[in-house]
Amino acid sequence: MIPGPRHIRVRRQRVVPMALSLVSVVAGVALLHVLGAPREVFALVVAMLVGLVSSLLVTVVRQISIHMSVAGGTVMILLLVLGLPVLPAVLIAAAAGWSRLVLKAHTPAQLLAGTALGGAAALTFALLN
Structure with a gap:
């Protein structure tokens, strides 16, 4: 395991790991395309790519919660695939947001922005599926 902090709190330090x-x-998207992955898998990974690019672009200017971006995207994908019974995922996402607040890692606005960005990026899944 790499020693040091597990979270990158300084916004400008996030750019290199996110770019990598x-x-x-x-x-991965290129390989999925070349190897003829199922449409749903390809759409999911492209939605992840949209979320990552969006998060990277926002991170250059402002800090948002990447944890909540992933959580928001996950809840949206589950909602699109399964319909309404996603309450457990919503509760887990809410717990993640609460923990980020308790740790003073983010403001409520940063949590909401991350959640919205992830949820919006996940809509790519619906467009490609």
Whole structure:
């Protein structure tokens, strides 16, 4: 395990790890396309890519909660796939948001912005599916 803090609290320090993640996800999307992955899997990973790119663009200017972006995207994908019975996922996302507040890692506005961004990025799944 790499020693040091597990979370990157300084916004400008997030850019390099997020950019490397972006390269990885782009490579994954390319492989999924070339290998003929099922449409749903391809759409899910492209939605993840949209969320990552959006988060990276916002992070350059403002700090948002990446945790809540992922949680918001997950809840939206589950809602699109399963319909309304996603209460457990909503509760888990709410717990993640609460923990970020308790840890003083984010403001409520940063949590809401991250959640909205993730949920909006997940709509890519619906467009491609």
